[in-house]
Amino acid sequence: MKILLLGEYSRVHTTLAAGLKCRGHQVTVCSNGDFWKNYPRDIDVSRPNGRWGGIQLLGRIARIFPQLCGYDIVQLINPLFFELRAERLFLLYKLLRRYNKRIVLGGFGMDYYWVHENITRMPLRYSDFNIGSKLRNDKEAIRYTQDWCGTAKEKLNRLIADDCDAIVTGLYEYWVCYQPVFPQKTSFIPYPIQPTMKPSDIPPHQGKLRLFLGINGNRSAYKGTDIMLKAATDIVARYPERVALKVAKSLAFNEYMQAMEGEEAILDQLYSYTPSMNPLEAMAKGIICIGGGEPESYEILQEKELHPIINVAPFYESVYNELEQLVIHPERITPLRRQSIQYIMRHHDYLKVSAQYEQLYLSLLNTR
Secondary structure (H helix, E strand, O other): OEEEEEOOOOOHHHHHHHHHHHOOOEEEEEEOOOHHHOOOOOEEOOOOOOOOHHHHHHHHHHHHHHHHOOOOEEEEOOOOOOOOOHHHHHHHHHHHHHOOOEEEEEEOOOOHHHHHHHHOOOOOOEOOOEEOOEEOOOHHHHHHHHHHOOOHHHHHHHHHHHHOOEEEEOOHHHHHHHOOOOOOOEEEOOOOEOOOOOHHHOOOOOOOEEEEEEEOHHHHHHHOHHHHHHHHHHHHHHOOOOEEEEEEEOOOHHHHHHHHOOOOEEEOOOOOOOOOHHHHHHHHOOOEEEEOOOHHHHHOOOOOOOOOOEEOOOOHHHHHHHHHHHHHOHHHHHHHHHHHHHHHHHHOEHHHHHHHHHHHHHHHHOOO
16 A cells, blocks of 8 residues: 555654555655654655744645655544644645545544543543543643634544544544544554563662653643652652652653663653553553553453553542552562563554554555
């Protein structure tokens, strides 16, 4: 198949492309590298800085558009598949639809259905937008609600979701927002990760527990990093001889991965049910994820044996207590690290995941 992966979130398309190429497909990644993360891509569509950046990007898209035509499959990372205002993307979507065979929409992150379902139907006990039946009122949650509901972004998302051939979601929480609305076209396929270690590579734990926390300064409260940082800092203060904390802020992907080397546990995404790409990459290195590991995230994978994620509720006390239990029971560290690698190999290996995508794509092409 000839496949175009358009846009990028945390290396999802870059890693998927590698797996699909190993399976013999011709794959092109066209993206802006996910902003400052600067992931590799075949066609760069980064928006230039400055007042006329949008016009300059439109000009570049017009020049390269012939390279975006003639594909069997075009997969969009998000309804905002170029770094342009939603109003400018309606025509571009229609052109992609006209000059390619099948369109797949990714449910991988921020979009209308993620926002709308979590502030109305509330299918999750907690999310980026609600805690129980109460809406969150932090600045980022309010901004995203205003940004996606009753706007051109909502119209664009609804148009693409209605019109596309399939919707693929990468986390349980995104699946539960899309599947009830589009039950016939929504699939769940885990995020792809390239395994880097074997369980036997993990040595027995010695010395201090080494914690790692990555911070995106613009979204700290929204993602719960502020609460996790306070809990981790307090644990270090109470057990200075048993635990150490490394904090990395807004690093490009390669720098982030280097900063993570040698760590044993990562705190990430307090309001998530499931590990996202960064903690999954960490788990592939035998780093324990402290964050989202709700029962539903295992159930959708049909996983009944490997439960390596230290699940925390979205509150300071839960994070602190789980950290303290890990610190005072260091015998848990090595088994959880080894289980983390097994979990990635079983569910997220990029070759296994790309085979699932291949099956989906072929089913679309075989349907009139």
